[in-house]
Amino acid sequence: MGIEIKNIYKRFGSLTVVNGVSVDIADGEFFVMLGPSGCGKTTTLRMVAGLETASEGQIFINGRDMTHAEPRHRDIAMAFQDYGLYPNMTVFQNIEFPLKIRKLAPAERRRKVEETAGRLGISDYLGRKPAQMSGGQRQRVSLARALVRNPKVFLMDEPLSNLDAKLRAVMRTEIKKLVTDLGITTIYVTHDQIEAMSMADRIAVMRKGDMVQVAPPLQVYDRPATCFVADFIGSPPMNLFKAELANNGRVVCQVQGFGDALDDAERERARAMADRHGHFAVGIRPEHLQCVAAGTPGSVEGIVELVEPLGQTTNIYLLSGDTKYVVVTDRTSLRAGDTIGVIAPGDKVRAVGLDR
Amino acid sequence: MARSDTKTADKAQRAGEGRIAMLLLAPTMIVMTVVGLYPLLHSLYISLTNYNPTFGGGSSFVWFENYARAFSDPQFWNAVGLTLIFTAISVAASLVLAVALSVLFNQRHPGFVVLRTIILVPMLITPIAVGITWRVMMMPDLGVLNYLLGLIGIPPQLWASNASTALLSVILVDIWQWTPFMFLIVFAGISSLPKSPFEAAAIDGASPLRSFFSITLPMLKPVIVIATLLRIVDAFRTYDTVYIITRGGPDFSTDLVSVYLQRVNFRFFDLGYGSALSWLVLIIVLLVVLIFVRLTGFMKLVADKENR
Known part of the structure; x- marks a missing residue:
């Protein structure tokens, strides 16, 4: 029916x-x-x-x-x-x-x-x-x-x-x-x-x-199935980082710290969805990233590019190496130019397949 | 700067604008008066005299004698009656045809674009040429119409040469010539209708016929009313094609008002009487239009359009 x-x-x-x-x-x-x-x-x-x-x-x-x-x-x-x-x-x-x-x-x-x-x-x-x-x-x-x-x-x-x-x-x-x-x-x-x-x-x-x-x-x-879904849903959309599986099974990621955060189950999924060259994406929702003091062990160093206070939440646009991404937090005293650490909790990091 | 100064300046400027407006309107006003209003009023004056240039000399004032004569002129009322029949049948038929064609051509098929253009051709031909062409086609002995009828086993007709079929024949020509005009307006209307009400109707369970009568026609009403109004006024003064094909005959069976008026005015040069008849026809047309406007709620349609 x-x-x-x-x-x-x-x-x-x-x-x-x-x-x-x-x-x-x-x-x-x-x-x-x-x-x-x-x-x-x-x-x-x-x-x-x-x-x-x-x-x-x-x-x-x-x-x-x-x-x-x-x-x-x-x-x-x-x-x-x-x-x-x-x-x-x-x-x-x-x-x-x-x-x-x-x-x-x-x-x-x-x-x-x-x-x-x-x-x-x-x-x-x-x-x-x-x-x-x-x-x-x-x-x-x-x-x-x-x-x-x-x-x-x-x-x-x-x-x-x-x-x-x-x-x-x-x-x-x-x-x-x-x-x-x-x-x-x-x-x-x-x-x-x-x-x-x-x-x-x-x-x-x-x-x-x-x-x-x-x-x-x-x-x-x-769990967006592909980068398109990840990007289409959520505001701001999910942060996506290019990644691939090396021959030894290691994940090589645009921001290596986030790639390393993938847990075993997600690694398994990544293996299944990676295209024939081993490419996929590592996705993290902006609200799941945590800002910590620069240099905290396990954190990725990022430079604040822009702070966008929206009242209820605040968007912080960050730059790590030459990769841009966004973090959603509560109110913050961070300002453009500050250097902070960013942590991606393992259970929130997703492997996302590329679109055909 | 005092406020009153700017105020007077404003006033002066506005007065200047008024003068410029008058100046710009003047040429049109003068021309309209000379070629429109003056002849109209002059014909009203003539209609009250027994003016006939062929009798030579002046004319004398006869007041409403011409109008009284018109009311007891069977020839005139025959012409009015024929014109009303002519207009009613021609406009009604071309309206139905135009709506049917519009619905047909609104279904987008390749090739329809060419057909659509071809359909418009009759409207573009000079009425005199239309008249001559149809007169030849309708010839009982040599005409192509009787030849075609013969092919499907129908005996030859007399067409415009027979008092009982002559009026229908000239109506046929009028329909042929002016359906394209109606089609043009109705088609423009139909193709600008929104799509979703028709899709909603299809989903609501309406058959194509039902959706035509419940939705298409009501939505087209303003367009249809305007097209019909234009056609009525136009059909009422039909002259050239009819004059070429029948000259009002046989036995006055196609003697439309404009044909009769031409005879009175420019064959008999009975201009006093002819002017009176012209004025009566003008009043009749106005009455017909008024009745039509009242029946269709035309003014309300216009008001609705403006409110939107």
């Missing part, structure tokens, strides 16, 4: 936009596809919706092969980035439209529209036209229209990216709560890592048409 995507491709002429994506999405799961623009996430979603046809591969929705079905036969709902409301209809008529097509009795339609509008807090606007509403209200209408017919599957294409930051945070929690309460299988497309981290049961990070990593949010954060 749920949604099963089997090895789908989408090609436009010689351009391959989706490159053999396969994934099983469980019933009731909140699945987020995350990636930069042009990575194929929206195209993948639109193929599930039936708005694009797959060049190759199959899509199963609730166990039925829907690869070539018309959108209207798939029993899905969708929310669009620009809301996709019918500008000629009032809010009430917008939400009612899918019910009207299903030929529900007028009284039943009215009851359902009012119930759904109430749940989304737009009961007061039922008589308005979309043009008379704010972005947040419009997105609520589009959600109401999607939810009013109790869909099994809900597809969302960057529904919050046209809203301001504050409203986005509010809508994020609302959407998550709504679809979780209703138990709807959801595929959510976004380029915003915070949305992905906060809402997803599982995140699929996409790059150039490939799903690079599919895992629960914290696992994606803690």
Whole structure:
């Protein structure tokens, strides 16, 4: 059950936009596809919706092969980035439209529209036209229209990216709560890592048409599969240092002190993921690096280049040899030009594979 | 510097700007008055006289006699009736065709670009040439239309030479010539519509037909209303093609108002009466437009557009 995507491709002429994506999405799961623009996430979603046809591969929705079905036969709902409301209809008529097509009795339609509008807090606007509403209200209408017919599957294409930051945070929690309460299988497309981290049961990070990593949010954060994932998630992103395996099995790293901090398990992983020349990367989250006094045993010496106080945390940009990286700490009296020691705790240092 | 000084300077400057504005507008105003307003008012004056240059000499004031005569002139009301039928059928048919073509061409296929351009050709041909071409094509004995009909087993028609089919024939020509104009406007409208409402409708379960009537047409309404309005006004004064093809005949079956007006004014030179008729036609067109505007809520559409 749920949604099963089997090895789908989408090609436009010689351009391959989706490159053999396969994934099983469980019933009731909140699945987020995350990636930069042009990575194929929206195209993948639109193929599930039936708005694009797959060049190759199959899509199963609730166990039925829907690869070539018309959108209207798939029993899905969708929310669009620009809301996709019918500008000629009032809010009430917008939400009612899918019910009207299903030929529900007028009284039943009215009851359902009012119930759904109430749940989304737009009961007061039922008589308005979309043009008379704010972005947040419009997105609520589009959600109401999607939810009013109790869909099994809900597809969302960057529904919050046209809203301001504050409203986005509010809508994020609302959407998550709504679809979780209703138990709807959801595929959510976004380029915003915070949305992905906060809402997803599982995140699929996409790059150039490939799903690079599919895992629960914290696992994606803690154990990024490739340098692309490590760099895309986290703000500031994970520090990555070039490394390779020497013939004797030793790790040679751009900042040797950090390479030496890899524990045995990570070394083992590094061996498995290193490319045919033995290259990989050593990754450390900025908040896991610790600043100590210069010369502390086991520390790497670094020169402070820039201190960026953000209030809650402080970013310290460091230079070791000719390698730049960043440490996130609490408030600090360090200033540019200071020399300090940096320690990478062994259990926080990761081996990260290179991207193809 | 005292504030009042700058104020007077402002005032002087503004007055200067006003003068420049008047100066810049003057040429247009003068030309408009000479070629537009003056003839209009003069024709109103003539319509109250029995002016006819072929009788020589002056004219005398007859007040509303010409207008009274018009109301009991069956020839005139025949022309008005024919023009209303002509306009209604021609505009309605070209609107339906234009919308259908726009929907068709909105599906992007290679090769459509060329076809789209070809469709616009009739609009670019001089009406006189259109008239001559169609008159030849509609010739009962030598015309290509009857030849083509013969190929599919339909007996030859008299087309514009028969009182019962002549009006439909000239309407056909008008549709042929002016559908491209409607198509141009409607197509521009349809291709600028946002995509997501249609995708939402498809996902909401609407069939293509349903989404056309529930979403495409309502969203196109402002464009359709404007295109139709322009076409109505234009169709009402159709003259050249009809004059070339039928000269109003046979048996006055295509005697549109503009053809009749031309006859009264420039064959009989009954200019007093002709001016009165012209004024009546102007009033009728205004009435038709007003009714149309009222029926379609045109002003509300305009206001909505401005509010956005």
